[in-house]
Amino acid sequence: MNDVLYSVDDAVATIVLNRPEAMNALTVRAKTALLEALTSAARASSVRAVVLTGSGRAFCAGQDLTEHAANLEAGRGLDGTVRTHYNPVVRTIAEMDKPVVAAVNGVAAGAGASLAFACDLRIASERARFATAFSGIGLAPDSGASWTLQRLVGPARAAELLLLGEPFGADRALELGVVSRVVPAGELDTAARALAVRLAQGPTSAYAATKRALRFAATSSLAEALELEADLQDACARTGDHLNATRAFLAKERPVFEGR
Numbered sequence: 186m187n188d189v190l191y192s193v194d195d196a197v198a199t200i201v202l203n204r205p206e207a208m209n210a211l212t213v214r215a216k217t218a219l220l221e222a223l224t225s226a227a228r229a230s231s232v233r234a235v236v237l238t239g240s241g242r243a244f245c246a247g248q249d250l251t252e253h254a255a256n257l258e259a260g261r262g263l264d265g266t267v268r269t270h271y272n273p274v275v276r277t278i279a280e281m282d283k284p285v286v287a288a289v290n291g292v293a294a295g296a297g298a299s300l301a302f303a304c305d306l307r308i309a310s311e312r313a314r315f316a317t318a319f320s321g322i323g324l325a326p327d328s329g330a331s332w333t334l335q336r337l338v339g340p341a342r343a344a345e346l347l348l349l350g351e352p353f354g355a356d357r358a359l360e361l362g363v364v365s366r367v368v369p370a371g372e373l374d375t376a377a378r379a380l381a382v383r384l385a386q387g388p389t390s391a392y393a394a395t396k397r398a399l400r401f402a403a404t405s406s407l408a409e410a411l412e413l414e415a416d417l418q419d420a421c422a423r424t425g426d427h428l429n430a431t432r433a434f435l436a437k438e439r440p441v442f443e444g445r
């Protein structure tokens with residue numbers, strides 16, 4: 186069975202973590218397949234939005250602890266997996282020029298929660314649960330959780346969630362701003378797909394510029410952010426999508442974005 190499923194439809198790439206018997210925990214094989222799927226989505230010009238979700242009752246339980254324990258017993262520690270596997274996965278999500286939606290169908294723990302935090306938008310089933318989980322097994326955050334979570338919920342709440350590791354459900358996630366929407370379990374796939382299709386029909390270059398501007402602004406001064414915004418806006422203004430949308434506005438028509 187494939188650890189990660191990949192399909193493309195209506196310009197939306199759907200990536201499904203597919204080890205339901207282990208709550209979609211991440212082995213080296215699964216992480217390699219996930220990176221391949223994300224890279225394919227990032228490179229394919231036919232893909233304009235991505236959905237990341239899990240099969241069965243979990244989104245992702247983070248590092249596969251069976252594989253992890255074997256590495257520890259053999260004296261290999263983490264065996265380099267954070268730099269070799271997790272970091273490229275998170276960077277590929279953050280740096281790809283198209284929006285990535287996490288459809289959080291169930292529990293998201295440890296690096297599984299980090300994966301959800303790394304996506305651009307998060308929509309959750311009412312059955313979703315989040316647990317930073319790292320401190321529960323004597324580890325510190327990885328896969329970007331120290332960076333992403335405090336930007337989602339603020340530094341004080343991020344410290345609490347990461348130090349105490351208390352699990353929280355979908356409603357609390359909505360309250361905290363970890364997810365932007367909660368839907369009944371049976372409606373998650375449809376809702377996530379509708380959101381992704383809407384994004385796939387949007388101004389792809391402007392979305393890429395928006396992602397870049399947000400990433401840059403998170404660690405730069407206002408003056409630097411203004412400069413990058415000016416460059417990015419200049420590039421967006423030269424796209425066919427912008428020209429057509431401006432013409433459509435003046436003609437009182439709905440714009441059609443072709444991702445160019």
Ligand code: T3D
Nearest residue numbers: 207208210246247248249250251253263266294295296318
């Ligand atoms: O190399 C490195 O380690 C560096 C990177 C670290 C990043 C990390 O992700 S550290 C955090 C690792 N993850 C965790 O600590 C979470 C461990 N899992 C849990 O706490 C719970 O399983 C859940 C809260 C996720 C779900 O609880 P529950 O009660 O709904 O399900 P369960 O019965 O615990 O799990 C169901 C099965 O999935 C079970 O297998 P079994 O008994 O039916 O054969 C369980 O062992 C398996 N499973 C769940 N999580 C993992 C896992 N198997 C391997 N690794 C897992 N992470």
